[in-house]
Amino acid sequence: MENLLEIRRELHKIPEIGFQEEKTQKYLLAIIEKLWKPYIQIDVWRTGIIVTIKGSDPQFKVGWRTDIDGLPIQENTGVSYESEHQGFMHACGHDFHMTIALGLVQAFSKKQPENTVIIYFQPAEEGPGGAKPMLEWLRSERPDLVPDAIFALHIAPEYPVGTIATRAGMLFANTSELFIDLKGFGGHAAYPHNTRDMTVAAANLMIQLQTIVSRNINPLDSAVVTIGKMTSGTVQNIIAENARLEGTIRTMSAESMKLIKKRIKALCRATEIAYECEVTIDYGSSYYQVENETHCAHALLDFAERFPGVDAYECPPAMTGEDFGFFLKELPGAMFWTGANTAYGLHHSAIQPDEDLIAVNLQFVEHFLRIFTLSE
Numbered sequence: 001m002e003n004l005l006e007i008r009r010e011l012h013k014i015p016e017i018g019f020q021e022e023k024t025q026k027y028l029l030a031i032i033e034k035l036w037k038p039y040i041q042i043d044v045w046r047t048g049i050i051v052t053i054k055g056s057d058p059q060f061k062v063g064w065r066t067d068i069d070g071l072p073i074q075e076n077t078g079v080s081y082e083s084e085h086q087g088f089m090h091a092c093g094h095d096f097h098m099t100i101a102l103g104l105v106q107a108f109s110k111k112q113p114e115n116t117v118i119i120y121f122q123p124a125e126e127g128p129g130g131a132k133p134m135l136e137w138l139r140s141e142r143p144d145l146v147p148d149a150i151f152a153l154h155i156a157p158e159y160p161v162g163t164i165a166t167r168a169g170m171l172f173a174n175t176s177e178l179f180i181d182l183k184g185f186g187g188h189a190a191y192p193h194n195t196r197d198m199t200v201a202a203a204n205l206m207i208q209l210q211t212i213v214s215r216n217i218n219p220l221d222s223a224v225v226t227i228g229k230m231t232s233g234t235v236q237n238i239i240a241e242n243a244r245l246e247g248t249i250r251t252m253s254a255e256s257m258k259l260i261k262k263r264i265k266a267l268c269r270a271t272e273i274a275y276e277c278e279v280t281i282d283y284g285s286s287y288y289q290v291e292n293e294t295h296c297a298h299a300l301l302d303f304a305e306r307f308p309g310v311d312a313y314e315c316p317p318a319m320t321g322e323d324f325g326f327f328l329k330e331l332p333g334a335m336f337w338t339g340a341n342t343a344y345g346l347h348h349s350a351i352q353p354d355e356d357l358i359a360v361n362l363q364f365v366e367h368f369l370r371i372f373t374l375s376e
């Protein structure tokens with residue numbers, strides 16, 4: 001357990017997607033169980049884990065949340081501890097987030113905190129979203145495990161190690177997944193007039209979707225409509241009967257999300273008429289914005305300003321999504337970016353966050369959770 005670097009690399013080898021984190025859960029549990037003390041309680045929820053470290057003189061319960069899932073990306077880093085799961089990778093830093101959370105369990109098992117600390121190893125952040133159902137379960141089945149305030153971090157490739165960046169109010173955007181299925185009529189490539197070609201229909205729809213942000217959203221507002229995956233057809237000489245667009249929507253407000261969905265509906269309807277096909281829309285899962293509570297965000301920034309080896313930065317909001325927003329919708333708390341100093345961005349197959357961030361963040365978060373108070 002002492003070697004957190006080794007643990008991070010072991011976790012890096014076994015990325016699993018949302019609610020399939022069985023190996024990850026087993027690995028984490030094996031370590032957590034070794035750290036058990038009479039004042040530590042371990043609970044399991046689906047593929048997640050909740051570790052409660054009872055305080056020596058508890059006035060309240062402070063929560064720390066880490067996400068535990070990986071992404072369906074083929075790794076391209078060339079490191080010796082590359083993912084052993086073909087086509088999957090920890091490309092969003094959750095291996096780092098988990099390692100820091102394990103380090104916290106270790107630190108609190110060595111020295112009991114005064115207040116109760118609850119550490120949530122939460123599945124499925126990348127999708128379909130584990131925070132909402134986890135919190136619903138806590139509220140209905142285990143209200144004793146609901147914290148009074150909660151915090152979390154996320155690695156930020158663009159900042160140097162030691163940067164703690166956050167702000168009061170919105171840190172991350174509202175998100176909604178987007179799946180559009182087009183059904184036409186396939187046939188021989190040499191007889192297009194007898195078909196309804198869904199490759200052409202989907203290509204046009206994809207371009208039109210890009211006009212929503214540029215033509216319908218107020219330029220002083222911000223929004224994103226990204227199509228990350230487009231599929232159609234079977235082979236080169238058959239006209240495609242089906243096509244599918246998969247993407248995500250990001251907005252700064254619930255109103256803009258509504259407007260974008262209205263425009264998507266209109267453009268899909270227009271595609272049906274123009275290409276004589278059927279278009280269906282599915283919005284998959286959506287995440288509420290990450291809205292940092294003012295006292296908690298300021299407590300983090302003030303503490304970072306005083307903590308040796310870290311730099312506080314009051315940063316602008318980002319269009320990233322995070323289901324931690326569901327925790328912050330109901331509980332006071334805050335999330336922060338932590339510098340990872342890597343040339344490649346989140347969700348890139350070559351991302352290699354700087355491992356020095358583990359030690360810096362472990363120290364910072366441990367001390368912050370020990371001194372944090374709910375009052376001003």
Ligand SMILES: CC(=O)N[C@@H](CCC[C@H](N)C(=O)O)C(=O)O
Binds near residue numbers: 287321346
């Ligand atoms: C931190 C991060 O990268 N989060 C993801 C959250 C995904 C939300 C959902 N699956 C969607 O695509 O809308 C992100 O892509 O921002």
